[in-house]
Amino acid sequence: MAKKKRGLGKGLSALIPDEPVEQEKEDGNKDSIINIDIALIEPNGGQPRKAFSNEALEELTRSIEKHGVIQPIIVRKVDDGYQLIAGERRWRASKEAGLKEIPCIVKDIEQNKSTEIALIENIQREDLNSIEEALAYNNLIKEYNLTQEKISEAVGKSRSYIANIMRLLNLSDEVIKLISKGKLTSGHGRTLLGVKNEKEQIELAKKIIEKNLSVRETEKLVKNMQKKNNKSNTKKRKKDPVLLELEENLRKRFGTKVKINSKKNKGKIEIEYYSNEDLERILEILA
Structure with missing residues (x-):
């Protein structure tokens, strides 16, 4: 005993x-x-x-x-x-x-x-799938007023992990169902978050399943789609490679999408967040 x-x-x-x-x-x-x-x-x-x-x-x-x-x-x-x-x-x-x-x-x-x-x-x-896990975290935050930090201590996972897995709930309902059924992985889901158009997101999800694409292959597919969408705006100035590298470094640092808009000697930095807890996490990093 x-x-x-x-x-x-x-x-x-x-x-x-x-x-x-x-x-x-x-x-x-x-x-x-x-x-x-x-x-x-x-x-x-x-x-x-x-x-x-x-x-x-x-x-x-x-x-x-x-x-x-x-x-x-x-x-x-x-x-x-x-x-x-x-x-x-x-x-x-x-x-x-x-x-x-x-x-x-x-x-x-x-x-x-x-x-x-x-x-x-x-x-x-339990061996929960990523959507069940994300919903459980969401429930703990909304129903029981637990912070991501408190949940992180309880389940032994980092706050950034919890914030990232909860982002999957921003996917379209159909894609969420596909992840729940195990037809797509959470890695596929995180990549599909980069596709804002719901119809395109669902079409891509079906293509991933049909062709049995890996997460890497899905990332390439999403990048190609984004390139095609960008080509429609021919006047759009090509972004400085230095800024692209900075965006990528900041994305890794904050665990979310970061955009740098530069014009001449001024500009702005946009950092995306998906919940109040996500915002709090980013502010702590900035502090």
Whole structure:
């Protein structure tokens, strides 16, 4: 019991109170593990993944049948039983394995906080696709007022990673569906963000699937399309290679599109952002 369990990130651990809810047991140990009737536990609806891999679940079920549940699940007390906070796959697999009871740690947590923790726990543990992950981050920011910095601490990923993956939600609905279904990668999606016209974006997405194009090939395709669009404006002055290089360096620095418009000895720099959190991240870099 003294052995520390892995899996909860620094920020997630901070979100869960240290003290378990009082049990009708003589052991008042901190984070004491108790066996609870599996039928008394209900799932938490606030997690990003609604479907579970049958293959992964079957594998976990076989492991539980052989070795039992090694890591306890985390629950909270509700009126007629308990609600899951973390460990839904273990709970499901235990039911499949025919277990009557499952080891649990009971925490005294409010409903909103429980859902927030469930979201973060599942982002950490589940093999989410990039759209599910982006939606989960978006939910945490909008519904629970978490900052990208707080999420970053909880899931162990950089703020720029979170900002970039959330940008995928700016794609057209059809392209988002294709990424969700695994027909396009998040890399393809990030490249398609450079295509502002929704119709062209969808056409390109279909072309990527049809020709099985890599992300590199997609980047070339998008560049060629942008070149064709630029040719329609013959009066447009060719940009100085030095400015192009500066734009690229700034793009890498800020993790977003940067445009330098220069005219004679003056001009302006445009830095794109896609949310208030993204703006805050850029301002911190500038500071």
